[in-house]
Amino acid sequence: MGGNPEIALGPAFAKLWLAGTASALGVGLATVATPLLIASRTSNPLVVSAAQAVAWLPWLLFALPGGVLVDRVDRRRLMIWIDWARVALMAVLAAAITAGHAGVALIYTVLFLVNTGEIVFRSAGQAIIPAVVPRAGLERANGWLVGGVTVMQNMIAGPLGAALFVAAASIPYWGNSLTYAVSAILITAIAGTYRATPQVRTSAAADPGGLRAVWSEMAEGFRWLMRQRLLRAMAVLIGLLNVTLTAALAVLVLLTKERLHLGSVGYGALFTAMAVGSILGSAIGDRLVRTVTASWTIRIGLLVEAAFHLVLATSLNSYVVGTAFFAFGVHGALWNIVANSLRQRLTPPEMFGRVGSTNLFLAAGGNCVGALLGGLIAGHFGLTATYWVAFVVAVGVAVTTWPVFNRAAVTQAYATEAADYAEHEAALADR
Numbered sequence: 001m002g003g004n005p006e007i008a009l010g011p012a013f014a015k016l017w018l019a020g021t022a023s024a025l026g027v028g029l030a031t032v033a034t035p036l037l038i039a040s041r042t043s044n045p046l047v048v049s050a051a052q053a054v055a056w057l058p059w060l061l062f063a064l065p066g067g068v069l070v071d072r073v074d075r076r077r078l079m080i081w082i083d084w085a086r087v088a089l090m091a092v093l094a095a096a097i098t099a100g101h102a103g104v105a106l107i108y109t110v111l112f113l114v115n116t117g118e119i120v121f122r123s124a125g126q127a128i129i130p131a132v133v134p135r136a137g138l139e140r141a142n143g144w145l146v147g148g149v150t151v152m153q154n155m156i157a158g159p160l161g162a163a164l165f166v167a168a169a170s171i172p173y174w175g176n177s178l179t180y181a182v183s184a185i186l187i188t189a190i191a192g193t194y195r196a197t198p199q200v201r202t203s204a205a206a207d208p209g210g211l212r213a214v215w216s217e218m219a220e221g222f223r224w225l226m227r228q229r230l231l232r233a234m235a236v237l238i239g240l241l242n243v244t245l246t247a248a249l250a251v252l253v254l255l256t257k258e259r260l261h262l263g264s265v266g267y268g269a270l271f272t273a274m275a276v277g278s279i280l281g282s283a284i285g286d287r288l289v290r291t292v293t294a295s296w297t298i299r300i301g302l303l304v305e306a307a308f309h310l311v312l313a314t315s316l317n318s319y320v321v322g323t324a325f326f327a328f329g330v331h332g333a334l335w336n337i338v339a340n341s342l343r344q345r346l347t348p349p350e351m352f353g354r355v356g357s358t359n360l361f362l363a364a365g366g367n368c369v370g371a372l373l374g375g376l377i378a379g380h381f382g383l384t385a386t387y388w389v390a391f392v393v394a395v396g397v398a399v400t401t402w403p404v405f406n407r408a409a410v411t412q413a414y415a416t417e418a419a420d421y422a423e424h425e426a427a428l429a430d431r
Helices: 010-041 045-072 075-099 104-132 135-167 171-188 211-227 229-250 252-258 264-314 318-346 349-381 385-401 407-430
Strands: none
Touching: 010 045, 010 075, 010 104, 010 135, 010 171, 045 075, 045 104, 045 211, 045 349, 075 104, 075 171, 104 135, 104 318, 104 349, 135 171, 135 264, 135 318, 211 229, 211 349, 229 252, 229 264, 229 318, 229 349, 229 385, 229 407, 252 264, 264 318, 264 385, 264 407, 318 349, 349 385
16 A cells, blocks of 8 residues: 555565455455344344444453463464354354344354454464564555555445345355455465564463463563553553544434434445545555654644544534544554554564553453443533543543654664664574
8 A cells, every 4th residue: 555665565465465455355244244134133222232242342351361372372373273263153154144043142152253363363463564574664564454454344345245235144244254264375375484482481481371371471461561651652542542432433423413414325425534544544654654753643643633523523514524534544544554563663572462462452442431431421411522522532642642752752762673673683693
């Protein structure tokens, strides 16, 4: 998705990118089809909405132990096994739908298991990237990944998934099973071993299979993240901003109907605008970050976040709101590029899984809280109150973290990373 053509990402990354985009298409198909499928089985709103809780619960339960697993085994092999397991799960669900025996309990079970695999798969995928691309190409690689997922999952899968569901309810799930198989085959074609290098063993090494060891390794990853000022600030603020963003989006359908007077097409168009912005951000991301620096990319993003909620709280013009969604899409892509690249640059290879999964845990926690908070605030204080609260929180986060992301601190972090990487490569050469 754009970038510096001088930085070649290589065939291994190409296979990893194709695997990710294929999976994103399948996930998008199933994501669109699942609410329609459950709604065709029951009219109970609690049963329908519970699907979201079932989808998010694994992120809270398994994100942290999943990171331990990623740091213990060959990450490439782990991704392959997860993909084939998801092929089987989706095929079972698709076959049950075809046969007319897919009850809500089976749908929930498959949704829970597939999302459990997604947590570990995503953590392992992020941990592999620094091993398959040059260090100077991390921003470009992450831009390609964000762009591929956005196009497939948010642009193509939405209308395609709905159309396929109308043709036959099982087709989106057969399609998802097929895309997982494609992903597994592509990752299998990546040569090499991607096991974390155990440079310094912890006390957990004495009992690697015990529950105490798992807790110890999770705590080690959490403590390391909390000691890194930049990464700690990024993780915490993303968790907080996810609360307000999810709260805002949870009642967006009411805002578009009551204040903007848009129908379902207009509601969907807002997310299309966001997806287009995300694609643009992915395409120009690495060049823009180099031009304005990672420091100002983060700081400007904080301002965009606050402005987004302010527009939703005050504007009655659908075009202004659509522009805000487009700008937010650009900002979201840039933030993903910077946040993922910083974490990959600064985290020791043997802790990629645990540090990445801690970020996923904090982000998922914010999503869960926000999903409940949006409706509660709107119900008690009015629809726009949700967006005013989000605006105030975004401004508070921006003011609090602005000094953390100063240019000197970010530059020093990159310099420290470069020195640590050179020392690590020298140590490997001396073996």
